[in-house]
Amino acid sequence: MTLTPILEELCIPNYVLSVTCARFLSLLAYLPYLINENSPKFGESDDYVHIPGLSPLPLSTIPPPFFNPTLFFTSFAISNALFLPKAKGILVNTFERFEPDTLAALNNGRVLSNLPPVHPIGPLEPYKLEKGEQLSWLDDQSVKSVVYVCFGNRTAMSKDQIRELGDGLERSGCPFLWVLKSSKVDKEDTEEIEDLLGDSFLERIKNRGIVVKAWVNQEQVLAHPAIGGFVSHAGWNSVMEAARYGVPLLAWPPHGDQRVISEVVENAGFGVWVRDWGWGGERVVKGEEIGGKVKQLMSDEKLRNRAMEVEEEARKAFQDANGSSEKALMGIIETLRLAETA
Structure with missing residues (x-):
């Protein structure tokens, strides 16, 4: 995320790759508002965390470091979240049918109105490594x-x-x-x-x-x-x-x-x-x-x-020509190609 200002100055499109699920991405994106000094603290009102557009997250599912905003891990997560609106898009290793409601909430502005488009491009195909132990x-x-x-x-x-x-x-x-x-x-x-x-x-x-x-x-x-x-x-x-x-x-x-x-x-x-x-x-x-x-x-x-x-x-999402992940990834590539030739 620290590259964002440099990329903006150079007019280079900045896409963020999220390696967690769309639901946890929503929590990360909304984290600055949850920990804002003017907002109630986690668990102050009930046993759930409420993020607009999503079903409540049980407090017991939240990583314990998030309850302490002074920790480096938490402050780093917050600083990264604040840069998300500056990205051209967010790529997520998930697919439409696995997290439909969360992806819809992220993309229709219910989670945050200033987020860029969230593109499901998964399941990502693993890099072909050498074989492990023969089983x-x-x-x-x-x-x-x-x-x-x-x-x-x-x-x-x-x-x-x-x-x-x-x-x-x-x-x-x-x-x-x-x-x-x-x-x-x-x-x-x-x-x-x-x-x-x-x-x-x-x-x-x-x-x-x-x-x-x-x-x-x-x-x-x-x-x-x-x-x-x-x-x-x-x-x-x-x-x-x-x-x-x-x-x-x-x-x-x-x-x-x-x-x-x-x-x-x-x-x-x-x-x-x-x-x-x-x-x-x-x-x-x-x-x-x-x-x-x-x-x-x-x-x-x-x-x-x-x-x-x-x-x-x-399989349909990442293999079919009209699959949700294939279309999302090809759409991004086409956007970058047009930006390059403009």
Whole structure:
């Protein structure tokens, strides 16, 4: 956002790319008004945050740093939000049928009258990286029988929670592929799987599950016909990747925008979210609870059918010539082309 004044002076069109959902983008855009010294503080009147044009956001979904405007994270978010009206447009990695009401509210001026057009251009196609660890084990599993468990690069669980998650996966009775992390991406992860889970666990699940500590190509995993469900931290990129391949989610949000995203996933009928599991690390969720929810995720035919509908909606949005995301992106390219030749 700090480039905006320079781009304005040079008459270079400035587009902002949002990497979260449209609903959280609305919260970010409206944040300066929520924290304004003349407005009521979060939660002063009730348990919801009210943004014009949107259904109320539960206070419990708001990232805790937003309650403290003196924090650098919050002040930086506010300063960025104030630059949004100066952009020519905002590109969002979402698609029309996934967040229709929020996109409509953003684009008809109900959220803020001074926002530029918000263009849904997702799900974005992932960059073709080299393949991760070879997971030939998946090829031997039945269609949509395997639950994929991964919490992204920025989320690490305590050893106690890791063991409870292992217990839950075992209790679920479902085949599983678990990408295990005990530290964040920028910290050295030296603990062995055996030390975290115990040899007896690995022995018990050797014919039904696989646990890896290596990087895997998530797109490749989600595209595999054996994958039938995804236990996820509800990072927005992961949600959109799951939407591309019609894989329903069990959302377990640990921080940041991920509770708002989990609500979006649930409202879209694309997944389930257990609110009382709390923010990451608030409490150790027991294996019995986890196992029950994994079993529900993998056996819910209504959820699976809705996931297939989402996959078709996503495909139409970014593949069809008249798809909402394709049209939005081509429209931006045409606007830039005309501006260049003018």
